[in-house]
Amino acid sequence: MDEIIRLIGLTKSYNGNHNAVDNVTLTLNSGRLIGLLGPNGSGKTTLIKMIAGILVPTSGSILVDGQPVGPRTKAIVSYLPDNTYLNDWMRVSEIINYFSDFYADFDVQRAYGMLAQLAINPDDKLKSMSKGTREKVQLILVMSRHARLYLLDEPIAAVDPAARDYILSTIISNVDEGSGVLLSTHLIGDIEHFLNEAVFIQNGRIALYDSVNNIRQREGKSVDQLFREVYRCW
Amino acid sequence: MLVKLIKHEFYATWKVMLIFETVLLCLGVAGFLLMGALVGTVTGSNRPNNDSVISMLVTSSITWFVVYALSLFAVSIGTLVFLTVRYYRNLYANEGFLTFTLPVETRDILHAKMIVGYIWQISTFLLIGFSIFLTLSGVYWNLPMSARNEVTKELFDIFRDFREFPLPLFILHCLIIPLHSLMTIYFCISVGQLWYKHKIGGAVICYFALRFINKIIGSGVSIHNMITAINFEGNMSINRIFTRSFGFSLIYECVWLIAFYITIRYVNDHQINLG
Incomplete structure (x- = not known):
């Protein structure tokens, strides 16, 4: 397995006093589905944004597939943010053209196939769609790339259980062998069975990083149970 | 990649800009026809005898000029506002999550915005000039021959002073x-x-x-x-x-x-x- 992400002393502070991510050093390998687990405000989204290149670290460095964050890493990273980032005046087919123009690894056939499965008309404009459908379109675009690394920020938050199943199956069935997935969530129970490794993050620091099997054996409980104990609010 | 960014920037802006440019052209043509007709009526051989009609026509001309000038101003401001909103949304609001994760240099993103924005600004600028030229042409060509000669002479004098x-x-x-x-x-x-x-x-x-x-x-x-x-x-x-x-x-x-x-x-x- 190749190393896909290396974080060295990574820190991001807002307003100079609050460290959203605090001196994180971590190496993640490709070919794994890794859960980035932590409660709201623990620094998951900040960490993912820095790896994606839309947030500049205060200090430390990030290497993706051995390269510092830049156009070359963006060409191999497929990023799903926790909000909608598509131009809502565009038709789905226009957005597909946009993606295929910029990303050499974008699979147009796969995108249209997934749209057909969900009965989404490629000629529809995004602004005419419901929030849930727009999120599905975004997921389809992100998962239609043959990327080396998928960064998925809270893909199953705020969706109903049926949509959650669809999203998870789409992710699992479309990730190429050898690609890495870093998926942030606080809904552990739904994804635990799919995960190879788990990274627990708390107050911007890595609290635990191990394979899911090791965690279960060592702790004698599921990752979900451990998460509830580690992050209990009382 | 710069060419692709420019292509998509044009694609994202051309519809709104086409509306602005069409409005400018229509204003020019309307100015040419309307001002020509008004000037022709007031100064021509079929000039109405009734002073109140003439005064009404002169008032209409002034009103049109005010509306016209305000419209030109509104379109030029509208162009800048549109390009501003596009820049903000596409870079720093939600769309920025996609723009800044494209496999392109950030300088190319800025260059594409600058090039396309400048082309639209220049085209608006030129069309405003053309629109004013059309309106003034409407006035000029509908003046009586003697008045036209006088205006031409005045224009030459001005150009001579500013040689x-x-x-x-x-x-x-x-x-x-x-x-x-x-x-x-x-x-x-x-x-x-x-x-x-x-x-x-x-x-x-x-x-x-x-x-x-x-x-x-x-x-x-x-x-x-x-x-x-x-x-x-x-x-x-x-x-x-x-x-x-x-x-x-x-x-x-x-x-x-x-x-x-x-x-x-x-x-x-x-x-x-x-x-």
């Missing part, structure tokens, strides 16, 4: 103005990103601060130019004033443009903070 007018400097100045106004807005929006919260408020403060500085420097330089343009005999040379003021404006705007460009590049490369 030393620094035309190349003036054209260069006209070409820089749209880029300067565009980059001023882009700069303010980008600087607004340095605020942790209230990013739009930060951009607005930056804009007014910049305007204030420009006004002070511009006024000082204008007064200096006026004073130094008076020659030893105490005569004021208009052409010398123009040459100095266009020359200064060119250098001044170019210095600002370089500062704007470097700052935007710095913000996009080192301070990007999409939240």
Whole structure:
């Protein structure tokens, strides 16, 4: 397995006093589905944004597939943010053209196939769609790339259980062998069975990083149970 | 990748800009027809005898000119506002999550915005000129022959007086103005990103601060130019004033443009903070 992400002393502070991510050093390998687990405000989204290149670290460095964050890493990273980032005046087919123009690894056939499965008309404009459908379109675009690394920020938050199943199956069935997935969530129970490794993050620091099997054996409980104990609010 | 960015930038903006450009053309054609008809009626051989009708026609002409001037102003402001909103949304609002994760250099993103924005600004600028030219043509060609000859003679006299007018400097100045106004807005929006919260408020403060500085420097330089343009005999040379003021404006705007460009590049490369 190749190393896909290396974080060295990574820190991001807002307003100079609050460290959203605090001196994180971590190496993640490709070919794994890794859960980035932590409660709201623990620094998951900040960490993912820095790896994606839309947030500049205060200090430390990030290497993706051995390269510092830049156009070359963006060409191999497929990023799903926790909000909608598509131009809502565009038709789905226009957005597909946009993606295929910029990303050499974008699979147009796969995108249209997934749209057909969900009965989404490629000629529809995004602004005419419901929030849930727009999120599905975004997921389809992100998962239609043959990327080396998928960064998925809270893909199953705020969706109903049926949509959650669809999203998870789409992710699992479309990730190429050898690609890495870093998926942030606080809904552990739904994804635990799919995960190879788990990274627990708390107050911007890595609290635990191990394979899911090791965690279960060592702790004698599921990752979900451990998460509830580690992050209990009382 | 720059070519692709430019292509998609055009694609994202052409529909709205086409509406603006069509409005400008329609205003020009309407001005040509309406002003021509009004001037022809008031000054022609079939001129109405009734003074109240003539006064009504003159009032209509003035009203049209006011509406026309306001419309031109609205379209030029509308173009800038549209390009501003596009820049903000596409870079620093939700769409920025996609724009800044494209496998392109951040400088190319800025260059595409600058090139496309400038082309639209210049085309609006040219169409405003063409629209005014059409309207004035409507007036000119509907004047009686004697009046037309008089106007032509006056125009030649004006051109003769301004034969030393620094035309190349003036054209260069006209070409820089749209880029300067565009980059001023882009700069303010980008600087607004340095605020942790209230990013739009930060951009607005930056804009007014910049305007204030420009006004002070511009006024000082204008007064200096006026004073130094008076020659030893105490005569004021208009052409010398123009040459100095266009020359200064060119250098001044170019210095600002370089500062704007470097700052935007710095913000996009080192301070990007999409939240």
